[in-house]
Amino acid sequence: MSVLLQSDVHGFPVRRGKVRDVYDLGDRLAIVATDRISAFDWVMPTGIPGKGELLTAMSRFWFAKLGVPNHLVPDEAAALPEPFRPLAARTMLVVKTKVVPFEFVVRGYLAGSVWKEYRTQGTACGVPLPPGLPNFSKLPAPVLTPATKAETGHDENVTFEYMANAIGTELADDLRRRTLDVYTRAAEFAVTRGLILADTKLEWGTLPSGEVILIDEVLTPDNSRLWDGQAYRPGVTPPCFDKQYFRDWVETTGWDKNSPPPPIPPDVVATIATKYREAMDRLTRPL
Numbered sequence: 001m002s003v004l005l006q007s008d009v010h011g012f013p014v015r016r017g018k019v020r021d022v023y024d025l026g027d028r029l030a031i032v033a034t035d036r037i038s039a040f041d042w043v044m045p046t047g048i049p050g051k052g053e054l055l056t057a058m059s060r061f062w063f064a065k066l067g068v069p070n071h072l073v074p075d076e077a078a079a080l081p082e083p084f085r086p087l088a089a090r091t092m093l094v095v096k097t098k099v100v101p102f103e104f105v106v107r108g109y110l111a112g113s114v115w116k117e118y119r120t121q122g123t124a125c126g127v128p129l130p131p132g133l134p135n136f137s138k139l140p141a142p143v144l145t146p147a148t149k150a151e152t153g154h155d156e157n158v159t160f161e162y163m164a165n166a167i168g169t170e171l172a173d174d175l176r177r178r179t180l181d182v183y184t185r186a187a188e189f190a191v192t193r194g195l196i197l198a199d200t201k202l203e204w205g206t207l208p209s210g211e212v213i214l215i216d217e218v219l220t221p222d223n224s225r226l227w228d229g230q231a232y233r234p235g236v237t238p239p240c241f242d243k244q245y246f247r248d249w250v251e252t253t254g255w256d257k258n259s260p261p262p263p264i265p266p267d268v269v270a271t272i273a274t275k276y277r278e279a280m281d282r283l284t285r286p287l
Contacts, residue, residue, distance in 0.1 A: 001049035002049065003048070004052060006021065006034060009023060010083070011083065012024060012083075019036050019052070019222065031094060032084070032091045033055045034047070034052050035050070035051045035052050036051075037243075039247055044261050045262075046269060048272050048276070051272075051273065054280055055217055055222060056089065058219065058283070059092065059217045059220060061280075066186065069211065069214065070218075071215040071216075072092060072093070073093045073094060076092065095207070097215055098205055098206045099149075099215065100175065102149060102163050103149055104179040104202045105200070106180060106183040106200060106202070107142065108183065108198060109136055109139060111135070111136055118133065124145055125157045126159040127145070135235055136237070138234070142183055142184065144160060144179055147201075178212065182214070183197070186219050193282045195241070197224060197226060198226070200224035203216040221241060221276045222243055225242050225244060241279035242279065243272075246268070
């Protein structure tokens with residue numbers, strides 16, 4: 001399978017993110033998911049075959065499953081401009097929104113940066129948690145831990161109060177409710193497919209009418225932790241079907257994270273692709 005590291009559609013302004021190339025079509029955007037993969041704010045020189053198409057398919061699956069108002073243009077396949085048709089499997093045609101300038105990270109389990117905070121402070125982004133929880137524990141209730149949307153460098157976890165001061169309490173309360181609802185319903189569905197949705201990151205935007213809609217990618221292995229439900233044990237690193245395997249591999253390379261990153265070996269590329277495909281297959285296969 002070939003790898004697409006960069007799309008090239010002429011005639012439209014384009015902004016390139018770590019994974020997606022975003023083309024400005026006027027009142028709409030064409031979001032092309034490439035096969036790029038990033039770690040520690042660097043885009044790796046090696047792509048993952050089929051990754052962009054899989055992420056796009058998984059986002060479409062969740063948009064349909066959740067039934068939440070979102071940024072996809074109705075009948076987007078038919079509305080996709082001709083120059084993007086060869087990239088249709090990896091392209092979402094979406095309406096433009098005013099992006100809420102925070103990432104809405106919701107966590108149902110201890111893991112990652114929140115585990116580090118919990119060990120020293122007993123909190124998750126300032127939210128107190130019960131004492132004595134082992135790593136990878138299920139939390140008593142899902143916790144919203146917002147983060148700033150950094151244009152460069154790392155996103156930064158912030159408290160809910162910090163976010164509310166920035167965007168207004170009413171909108172912050174509404175988006176907390178919406179985010180927790182999406183996570184709860186998605187996590188309940190994932191369990192029926194043998195998966196644990198440990199955490200995820202959502203993004204929201206507003207239309208000129210003031211309506212709030214779900215935007216960006218949704219519940220993919222790139223922005224969520226997906227664990228094997230049957231093998232899960234608190235305190236034990238769970239088998240995963242997400243980007244964590246890749247992050248763990250990067251940590252073994254000796255790369256200093258300040259210079260161009262190393263290429264990804266073929267066996268690691270194959271494992272990443274297999275894990276992402278397994279997540280998709282488990283979620284979408286009939287019971």
